Amino acid sequence: MQWEAQLSSSSSPDTPQASSPQNALTVAQPSNQRSLFSRVSPWLVFIAALLSTIGAWKLASINAERLASERFENRVERVRMAIVDRISAYQQLLRAGAALFAGSDEVSSDEWQRFYQTLQVEDNYPGLLGFGYAKRILGPERENSPASASLAPPSLPETVVIVYLEPDSDLNRHVVGLNMFADATRREAMLRAATTGQVSISGKTLLFQDQGNAQPQPGVLIYQPVYSHGNVAPAQRRQAIEGYVFGAFRMHDLMQAMFASKDDIALEIYDGRTLSAQTLLYDGRSKKASTPRFSARTVVHVSGREWTVQVSSGNVFEAGVYRETSGVILVAGLAISILLFALTLTLSRLREHALELARGMTATIKENEQRLREITASLGEGVYVKDLDGTITFVNPEAEKLLGWKAEEVLGTNAHLLYHHHKLDGTEYPIAECPIMHAALSGETYRAEDYFWHKNGAVLPISITSTPIYRNGVLAGAVNVFHDITERKRAEAQVRENQQFRALFDYAREALFLVDASGFIIDVNHVATDSLRCERAQILGRPARDFMASPMWSDGGATLATVIRRAGPEAPVIVEGEHICRDGTRFPVEALFSPIQIGTRELILIAARDITERKRADAERRELLERERRARENAEAAQKSLARSNADLEHFAYAASHDLQEPLRMVTAYNQLLQKRYSGNLDREADQFIEYSISGARRMEQLLQALLSYLRVAAADEVAEPVDANRVLQEALQNLHTVIEESGARIDYAQLPPVRAHAVHVLQLFQNLIGNAIKYRSAETPRIQIGAQQQADDIWIFSIADNGIGVEPRYADHIFGIFKRLHGEQYGGTGIGLAICQKIVERYGGRIWVESGPLGGSVFRFSLPG
Numbered sequence: 120m121q122w123e124a125q126l127s128s129s130s131s132p133d134t135p136q137a138s139s140p141q142n143a144l145t146v147a148q149p150s151n152q153r154s155l156f157s158r159v160s161p162w163l164v165f166i167a168a169l170l171s172t173i174g175a176w177k178l179a180s181i182n183a184e185r186l187a188s189e190r191f192e193n194r195v196e197r198v199r200m201a202i203v204d205r206i207s208a209y210q211q212l213l214r215a216g217a218a219l220f221a222g223s224d225e226v227s228s229d230e231w232q233r234f235y236q237t238l239q240v241e242d243n244y245p246g247l248l249g250f251g252y253a254k255r256i257l258g259p260e261r262e263n264s265p266a267s268a269s270l271a272p273p274s275l276p277e278t279v280v281i282v283y284l285e286p287d288s289d290l291n292r293h294v295v296g297l298n299m300f301a302d303a304t305r306r307e308a309m310l311r312a313a314t315t316g317q318v319s320i321s322g323k324t325l326l327f328q329d330q331g332n333a334q335p336q337p338g339v340l341i342y343q344p345v346y347s348h349g350n351v352a353p354a355q356r357r358q359a360i361e362g363y364v365f366g367a368f369r370m371h372d373l374m375q376a377m378f379a380s381k382d383d384i385a386l387e388i389y390d391g392r393t394l395s396a397q398t399l400l401y402d403g404r405s406k407k408a409s410t411p412r413f414s415a416r417t418v419v420h421v422s423g424r425e426w427t428v429q430v431s432s433g434n435v436f437e438a439g440v441y442r443e444t445s446g447v448i449l450v451a452g453l454a455i456s457i458l459l460f461a462l463t464l465t466l467s468r469l470r471e472h473a474l475e476l477a478r479g480m481t482a483t484i485k486e487n488e489q490r491l492r493e494i495t496a497s498l499g500e501g502v503y504v505k506d507l508d509g510t511i512t513f514v515n516p517e518a519e520k521l522l523g524w525k526a527e528e529v530l531g532t533n534a535h536l537l538y539h540h541h542k543l544d545g546t547e548y549p550i551a552e553c554p555i556m557h558a559a560l561s562g563e564t565y566r567a568e569d570y571f572w573h574k575n576g577a578v579l580p581i582s583i584t585s586t587p588i589y590r591n592g593v594l595a596g597a598v599n600v601f602h603d604i605t606e607r608k609r610a611e612a613q614v615r616e617n618q619q620f621r622a623l624f625d626y627a628r629e630a631l632f633l634v635d636a637s638g639f640i641i642d643v644n645h646v647a648t649d650s651l652r653c654e655r656a657q658i659l660g661r662p663a664r665d666f667m668a669s670p671m672w673s674d675g676g677a678t679l680a681t682v683i684r685r686a687g688p689e690a691p692v693i694v695e696g697e698h699i700c701r702d703g704t705r706f707p708v709e710a711l712f713s714p715i716q717i718g719t720r721e722l723i724l725i726a727a728r729d730i731t732e733r734k735r736a737d738a739e740r741r742e743l744l745e746r747e748r749r750a751r752e753n754a755e756a757a758q759k760s761l762a763r764s765n766a767d768l769e770h771f772a773y774a775a776s777h778d779l780q781e782p783l784r785m786v787t788a789y790n791q792l793l794q795k796r797y798s799g800n801l802d803r804e805a806d807q808f809i810e811y812s813i814s815g816a817r818r819m820e821q822l823l824q825a826l827l828s829y830l831r832v833a834a835a836d837e838v839a840e841p842v843d844a845n846r847v848l849q850e851a852l853q854n855l856h857t858v859i860e861e862s863g864a865r866i867d868y869a870q871l872p873p874v875r876a877h878a879v880h881v882l883q884l885f886q887n888l889i890g891n892a893i894k895y896r897s898a899e900t901p902r903i904q905i906g907a908q909q910q911a912d913d914i915w916i917f918s919i920a921d922n923g924i925g926v927e928p929r930y931a932d933h934i935f936g937i938f939k940r941l942h943g944e945q946y947g948g949t950g951i952g953l954a955i956c957q958k959i960v961e962r963y964g965g966r967i968w969v970e971s972g973p974l975g976g977s978v979f980r981f982s983l984p985g
């Protein structure tokens with residue numbers, strides 16, 4: 120847990136700064152500089168945003184102004200075009216009127232009126248106050264004209280009198296007959312029309328219809344010359360002029376008709392280029408209008424004259440312009456600036472906080488890292504930690520040493536690309552094929568032998584264990600622990616080279632392990648893999664202690680070293696241990712640790728034998744022994760109790776026998792008295808009865824005597840002492856000399872050993888057995904051989920062989936019982952002699968038995984301590 124906790128803190132995803140030294144440097148900036156920056160940055164952002172807003176606003180304003188200006192220019196042009204178009208329309212109308220006159224000699228008033236109505240002049244040409252025809256009259260005709268007298272200056276040679284004028288209104292009717300030529304403005308226009316042949320417009324004038332009007336409007340007339348015949352040469356035009364088709368306009372009405380609804384602009388129209396009240400033809404400005412934002416002036420060429428048109432922007436136009444203005448930008452910009460300020464301020468505070476946290480964590484991480492380095496430094500194994508994409512986040516000093524890369528060079532680098540980049544055949548090793556990488560991603564513990572590349576390009580054979588690490592329950596990377604197996608690989612190669620050893624190794628019937636001095640397994644045979652139920656690859660490179668529980672590992676390899684030092688197969692160590700199978704089951708083994716030299720390497724060969732059966736047999740044997748011991752104890756207890764009851768019985772028997780002697784003697788004495796006193800006085804049968812009683816009583820006495828001597832053996836408590844058997848034998852022979860002589864028996868005896876017993880007992884043994892050998896003789900002269908053989912250090916077997924009648928084997932045990940006899944009256948005896956012999960021998964822990972003898976009779980053997 121400790122381990123994982125440290126790893127977690129060293130590469131927490133919340134603190135990416137900690138995962139690489141570069142990031143760590145970022146965190147380690149001077150704090151006062153950073154906090155100053157943090158404090159100032161929101162204001163900088165605010166000012167920048169404000170300036171940007173103002174700039175944008177200004178730009179937008181300028182842009183809006185430019186657009187408005189363009190729109191206004193466009194509007195002015197459209198005004199100009201409208202005026203030109205409208206005048207052009209009137210020109211067409213006048214030309215149509217002139218064509219009417221050109222096409223007929225005389226145009227009647229009705230025709231003119233029809234023409235006017237046909238063209239629907241009032242509807243199609245608004246603003247036209249009068250549309251008429253004026254006839255030129257030269258000299259005398261002028262006299263005939265009643266109306267002209269008052270108008271035409273007498274100096275002029277001609278008049279131009281209005282003949283027709285439509286619409287037929289009261290105003291127009293009053294004007295018919297007036298001489299227009301008398302007015303200089305009209306005359307100028309007419310003359311220009313006459314000489315150019317073109318429609319000509321007059322300067323500013325007061326229309327006849329408005330003379331006497333309280334509020335007269337400026338007016339203009341427009342003339343189309345009508346010649347007496349077609350195709351008049353320019354030079355003849357003045358003379359050929361017949362009259363004029365003309366139109367009269369009130370400027371205000373005309374312009375109102377054209378621009379009345381257009382209040383986005385205001386117009387002023389001046390006749391000519393001079394702008395003055397005298398030349399002002401039309402003033403469309405509102406009295407209340409403020410100073411316009413836009414104004415422009417344009418000159419319109421209208422039928423031979425120039426009108427100066429002054430156009431000013433109206434409220435509607437300006438409102439249209441300012442609707443899109445940058446006010447919105449300014450407000451939005453200000454709002455955004457404030458928001459940005461607030462946001463930067465918050466972010467800056469957050470950043471300060473985050474930096475503070477990061478600083479604290481960096482210190483903790485550094486401390487943890489240092490501790491981890493210290494812990495892993497003593498491991499003796501290379502350790503590096505990587506995250507899920509293989510980036511190294513920790514490396515211990517041993518890994519630095521083994522692979523040549525310093526911590527600062529590897530942190531933040533991909534482990535596979537750094538350590539594992541090529542295969543042994545020199546081809547590139549794609550990350551996707553790397554099993555170490557794959558194991559880390561799948562969260563499995565992975566154990567294998569592989570190769571890493573040293574910084575200097577050398578290959579380093581390694582044994583690696585990759586263990587997944589989890590952070591908050593989520594797979595976060597792996598801890599890879601590896602060690603150098605160069606030596607072992609070399610030893611393996613040497614083992615492979617040694618074919619002879621290999622054959623023995625592979626075909627041995629015991630499980631064999633070849634281990635190095637540190638106890639790591641270099642090789643195993645099939646029996647070992649089968650008995651451990653493991654694959655070979657799962658065993659190689661692992662410590663032997665993982666597969667065999669044994670006292671050999673308990674002292675940190677000291678015993679192993681001892682085995683190796685005591686070179687030679689005569690110095691193996693045999694220990695009992697347990698095999699640990701892959702599934703955790705165990706079974707007892709006896710393992711022989713022998714030093715062995717393979718190539719130049721001093722190794723240890725472990726031969727392990729399954730001793731489950733032996734252990735079971737041992738256990739059974741122990742149990743049997745235990746049972747036997749218990750049985751023996753029981754038997755001994757029973758024997759003791761039996762001995763006790765025997766002793767009691769013997770005691771009783773002895774007492775009874777002893778006490779019976781007296782009454783028996785009385786019976787015998789009285790029987791003898793009866794015999795002496797009444798023998799011959801009674802009948803023969805009575806004498807015989809008395810005889811039987813006396814012999815029965817004697818027999819009983821004998822038996823009691825025998826029984827008493829038997830019981831005395833048991834009751835005697837003499838201490839065993841060294842006895843010279845030769846001397847005792849001589850004493851026995853002496854005691855038996857009568858029967859020996861009578862029977863002529865030949866007795867041979869060898870030198871006998873001394874025995875530890877009581878002399879009386881030994882004498883009884885010899886005397887009974889030699890006596891029997893003589894008593895139970897056959898027809899032949901008795902021959903007796905006495906000898907002794909040593910059976911063990913302190914046990915002697917004595918033998919007394921005869922050539923007598925022998926004992927059938929089926930009675931061999933029977934004859935040692937009390938009062939047990941095979942032969943009756945013929946031999947005499949009580950049947951107690953052999954019982955006494957057995958009692959004596961057993962008293963000294965020996966035994967007595969009978970066999971068929973070498974002399975044809977029987978041989979009695981007994982053992983006594985020497």
Ligand code: ADP
Pocket residue numbers: 887891892893895896921923924925926934939940941942947948949950951952953954976977
């Ligand atoms: P006893 O001789 O008084 O009958 P023992 O106890 O000495 O009693 O002998 C028991 C029996 O063993 C004898 O009756 C006899 O039948 C048999 N026996 C003993 N010694 C011999 C021997 N040497 N040869 C043959 N039989 C013998």
